[in-house]
Amino acid sequence: VWSVNSVGRTPSSWSRCQTGPAPPEGLGAPLFNTVASTVAVVSISPPLKPNGVVSIYRLFSNGTRGTDVVLSEGTATQQTIHGLKPFTTYSIGVEACTCFNCCSKGPMAEFTTQPAPPSEQPPPQIRTVTSRNASFQWSAPQSPNGIVTSYELHVYMACPLNLQPAVKACSPGPTEVKYTGKGQSANVSNLEPYTTYNLRVVSYNSVGSSASEWVGFTTEKEPPRYMAPFSVASNLSTIHIDWSRTFVLNGRLKEYALTESGQRIYSGFDTELYLPRTSDKTFLFQVTCVTDEGSAMTPVIKYNAGEGVGLILTTPGEKDKAESKHAKFYNELWFAVLMVVLGLILLAILLSLILQRKVHKQPYARDRPPLVPLQKRTSPMSVYSSGETHPGLADTKIPGGGSPTSNRSFRMAAGGRRPSQGQLSRTYSPGSLHRSVSQLLNLYDKKTFDDSPWDAIIHNHRTPGRGLYVDEEDLVNVIKGFSTVTKEHTTFTDTHL
DSSP: OEEEOSSOEEEOOOOOOOOOOOOOBOOOOOEEEEEOSSOEEEEOOOOSBOSSOOOEEEEEEEOTTSSEEEEEEESSSEEEEOSOOTTOEEEEEEEEEEETTEEEEOOOEEEEOOOOOOBOOOOOEEEEEOSSOEEEEOOOOSBOOSOOOEEEEEEEEOSSOSOOSSOOOOOOOOOEEEEEESOSEEEEOSOOTTOEEEEEEEEEOSSOEEEOOOEEEEOOOOOOEEOSOOEEEEOSSEEEEEOTTTEEOOSOEEEEEEEETTEEEEEESOSEEEEEOOOOOEEEEEEEEEETTEEEEOOOEEEETTTEEEEEOSOOEEOOHHHHSSOOGGGSHHHHHHHHHHHHHHHHHHHHHHHHHHHHOOOOGGGSOOOOOOSSOOOGGGSSOTTOOOSSSTTOOOOOTTSTTTTTOOOOOSSOOOOOHHHHHHHTOHHHHHHHHHHHHHHHHTTOOSHHHHHHHHHHTOOTTTOOOOOHHHHHHHHHHHHHHHHHHHHOTTSOO
16 A cells, blocks of 8 residues: 655555355266276366365266255266266266355266176076976066176976985086076976976076076976886895885875785885795795876786896786876775675575575475384274274265276266365374375385275275265375375385385
8 A cells, every 4th residue: 555645655565365266167978997797987177267276076976856865975087986876877077166155067978888797687486397397587687787698598307306205315406507508588398397497597698697496396296117126135134125216206106015915015115125025935926006197007027036126027007197196986885885885685585585595495304393103014904993983084085997087077966066165174194194095104004995995995985974075186185195105115215214
């Protein structure tokens, strides 16, 4: 400052002052020294006119919502950005500030991070599954981190392979690549029935790969299948039969059945059996595998404990699925009950017929009441007194050989009347017939069949005043009775008759 008067002037000393800061001017775009998949090193050029002391540099990018996102800040002109996404393009700018409100932004610059292996690969989805084939589909990884070049479908057999009554030790199978390509679906064939598999999808890009989680599935069932003959071995005391490698079950096992010469000797879930060796006879072994889908059987193995395994006698049988899926009707419980009921009904009918025939059957000759034995054979003329009337043959007249009625014709008496039913029952009572037949037997033994004895008998049995009455049916019955009695006396000589 100068002070001036009329005489002269004088200056003051100098005092220094400084203006306040202003936004920088001439700020350039950032430079990217190193770019990785998630990290980038950025160099910042100072502004041409800082308009103050630059107190801070900020690296920012355009946000999705229109706002700037600060990625890094500091006083250094070289900064590192972290947390970037792989294979992503970013627009980065620099902001320089000389004071709190004295900031300016420079132009934007773009860069793309390097690719990285894919991540977050979703597991495959199962579309269809059969006993031998399956189809799957999958999605792209949620973070491809580059360009996905291909997919792979990995499959392996799980352990245990399937759900069976008897759990056996197993180990997982090797992993197989069932599909390779850019598609996102695949069909897998040549699978085993009723087997559990695990599978996953692996996606690849130019840097690496990413695998999904394992998912499992089980194929459909099939009837069992015969594979190879079972083994039979023996020592001095036992016979060992092993069919562990004989069948492929293809379903849930119900039982193994071992037969010897058609007789079942074992049924269960085991795959080997030890039998006591009692003799060196020839055995005929056969094993049947039964599952819920059907059954299969081995050939019959002829085995001699002294000679070893013989020839295969039959070919292996494998039943049709539709036919063997259901048990045979004659093995069902209802069929057995039906057969028992029918058998009881037939037995009852048979017994009723036998009893009915037994009740109505005519007795044999020896089943009849025995004849009264004669203590003393007398003359037929003295059987009855002269005044006694025998009701048995009283009205019957057997003519002699010279009689006009010897040709078996009969004539009615002068009275011509038929007796009543009561008179018939009294006339031909069993007692009177016994006595009459005994008298006739006496005559038969003496071989005197002339007219005089018969006339005498008829004369003694005739009742005065009644007349002669002959009933053809009654007379025939008497003659039949006489013939039967004669046969009994002449045939059964070993009895008291």
